[in-house]
Structures are given as structure tokens and as C-alpha cells.
Amino acid sequence: DAKTTQPPSMDCAEGRAANLPCNHSTISGNEYVYWYRQIHSQGPQYIIHGLKNNETNEMASLIITEDRKSSTLILPHATLRDTAVYYCIVRPHNDYKLSFGAGTTVTVRA
Amino acid sequence: SQTIHQWPATLVQPVGSPLSLECTVEGTSNPNLYWYRQAAGRGLQLLFYSVGIGQISSEVPQNLSASRPQDRQFILSSKKLLLSDSGFYLCAWRGVISDPPLHFGNGTRLTVT
Numbered sequence: 001d002a003k004t005t006q007p008p009s010m011d012c013a014e015g016r017a018a019n020l021p022c023n024h025s026t027i028s029g030n031e032y033v034y035w036y037r038q039i040h041s042q043g044p045q046y047i048i049h050g051l052k053n054n055e056t057n058e059m060a061s062l063i064i065t066e067d068r069k070s071s072t073l074i075l076p077h078a079t080l081r082d083t084a085v086y087y088c089i090v091r092p093h094n095d096y097k098l099s100f101g102a103g104t105t106v107t108v109r110a
Numbered sequence: 111s112q113t114i115h116q117w118p119a120t121l122v123q124p125v126g127s128p129l130s131l132e133c134t135v136e137g138t139s140n141p142n143l144y145w146y147r148q149a150a151g152r153g154l155q156l157l158f159y160s161v162g163i164g165q166i167s168s169e170v171p172q173n174l175s176a177s178r179p180q181d182r183q184f185i186l187s188s189k190k191l192l193l194s195d196s197g198f199y200l201c202a203w204r205g206v207i208s209d210p211p212l213h214f215g216n217g218t219r220l221t222v223t
Contacts, residue, residue, distance in 0.1 A: 034211065043200050043214030044154070087153070091211070097144075097169075098212055100154035 004088045009105040012082075018075040020104055022088030025069040030092045033064060035073045036100070037084040044087065044100070047073065051093075078108045112137035116201050116215035123222055129174075129188040131218050133201030136182065141203040143184040144212065145176055148198040160184060196222045 005023040012018040024033065032051050036044040048055055048062045050071075055062045061074040075082055087103040113136045123129060135141050145157040156169045158176035166176050173192050177185045184201060198219055202212045 036212075041198075041217070041219070043202070043216050044212075045214070046210035046212070049210060093211075095211075097156060097159060099156065100146075102153045 004090055004101060006086075006088050006101070006104045008102065009107070012075075012078045012106060012108050014080060014108050014110050015077055018078045018082065018106060018108070020073040020075075020086050020088075020106065021070065022073070023070045024088070024090045027068050027090050028092070031090045032093050033062065033068075033071050034089045034091065034098070035060070035062065036087045036089065037082075038087070038103070039081075039084045047086075078106075080108050080110060082106065083108045112203075112205075112213065114201060114203055114213055114215040116199075116218055118218060119216065120219045121221070123191050123220065125193055125222055126190045129186070129191050129195070129220070131186040131199055131201075131220075133184045133186075133215060134182055135203045138182070138203070138205055140181060141205055143178060144202040144204070145184065145186050146200040146202065146214075148200065148217075150197070154200065158186070191222045193222050196220055 032049050034049040035047040037047055038044045048057055048060050050062045050064055064071045085103040085105050087100050089098055116133050142161050144159045146154045147157050148154050158166055158168055160166050160178045163178055174188050198217050200217045201215045204212050
């Protein structure tokens with residue numbers, strides 16, 4: 001799997017957008033970008049994924065650069081319940097193993 | 111709909127005691143199953159995965175073993191626990207054609223004393 005680099009932590013104000021960066025400069029053409037989050041003492045929760053087009057769902061938006069070497073997860077209106085560790089993972093779509101790094105600890109403050 | 115069950119939620123065991131953690135999946139057939147471990151403040155480490163009954167692949171050699179006696183049942187075991195086995199153990203499943211790729215259980219917090 002391609003390696004990803006994320007900042008270790010970031011703070012965000014409640015109600016504001018949270019922009020979480022991820023670098024994956026060695027990503028291959030068949031690798032997707034996946035985002036998960038893990039709220040304290042729970043299992044990771046899937047958020048969103050994409051290949052090269054920007055994606056949006058009810059939880060977040062994913063912006064992937066044209067060269068696919070980096071991406072940004074956007075939480076449009078952060079709430080206190082969005083406080084969690086966010087993981088960026090790249091892997092082939094048909095690969096059946098995921099590797100999770102340290103992720104970004106996001107703290108949403110009132 | 112598919113659901114995944116893990117138990118127990120928390121466990122405190124003495125060093126040298128055996129371990130058995132169970133994970134079952136409902137609502138799907140022939141899932142790929144995974145055991146992950148998360149040490150305090152660390153990322154997730156893949157321990158074992160299984161693509162079918164009796165088929166187990168180990169990612170990291172250690173004091174643990176896994177078994178898959180039934181299609182939707184995955185068991186993590188140890189004959190003698192070490193202090194270093196403490197951590198948060200997560201079971202996950204993935205369908206043959208599954209999107210997102212992994213669905214996680216709520217984990218077991220194991221403390222070895």
C-alpha cells in the first residue's frame with residue numbers, strides 16, 4: 001500500500017469547516033483513497049472514499065488533487081461529536097487488507 | 111442488514127492465563143474476516159485475516175493465534191497471555207464485493223495484569 005502522511009493533531013471550532021490533509025505521493029493508479037474515523041473506545045467508522053474525482057456524502061467531502069498525490073477531507077460543519085482520530089488510507093480497491101497509521105487527532109472545541 | 115458482534119467488551123486477565131475472543135458476523139456469507147490490535151495511542155495493527163473457513167493468514171508473529179471454525183465466526187486465542195498483549199482488539203469483516211472495504215466491531219479492551 002502507498003504510504004500516507006497526516007498531521008498528528010488539529011483543532012477545529014464547532015460549527016466551522018474542518019479540513020484534514022493527507023499526503024500520498026506514491027499512490028498508484030489503481031489505489032483508492034479511503035477515510036475512516038475512530039471515536040474513543042469504538043471501532044473505526046468508514047467516512048468516504050474516492051479514486052480521482054471529488055466525492056461528497058452526508059458525512060463529508062473528499063477533495064483529491066489532480067495529480068492524486070494528496071487529498072483533503074472536509075467536515076463542513078464540525079460538531080463536538082466529530083472529535084475523533086481520522087485515518088487516511090490508500091489501497092487497491094480489490095485488496096482485502098487495510099493498514100492504519102497514527103492518523104490525525106481532531107478536537108472540536110465549543 | 112449486516113452486523114458484527116464482538117465480545118466481551120472489556121476483559122482483565124492475569125499474565126499466563128489463556129485468552130479467547132470471539133467475533134461473529136450476521137447477514138452476509140463468506141466474508142473476509144480480520145483481527146486488528148491497537149496499543150494505547152497507536153494506530154491499528156493487522157494481526158490475522160481469513161478468506162474462508164480454516165484459512166488463516168498471520169501478519170505479525172506473536173503470542174496469539176486465530177481460528178475460523180465457521181463461515182461467520184472468527185476467534186482470537188492465546189495459550190498464555192503476556193503483559194504486551196494488552197490492547198484494544200478489533201474484529202472486522204469485508205464482503206467479496208464490499209464498499210466500504212471494512213466494517214468494524216466495537217472492540218474488546220484487554221488488560222493483562
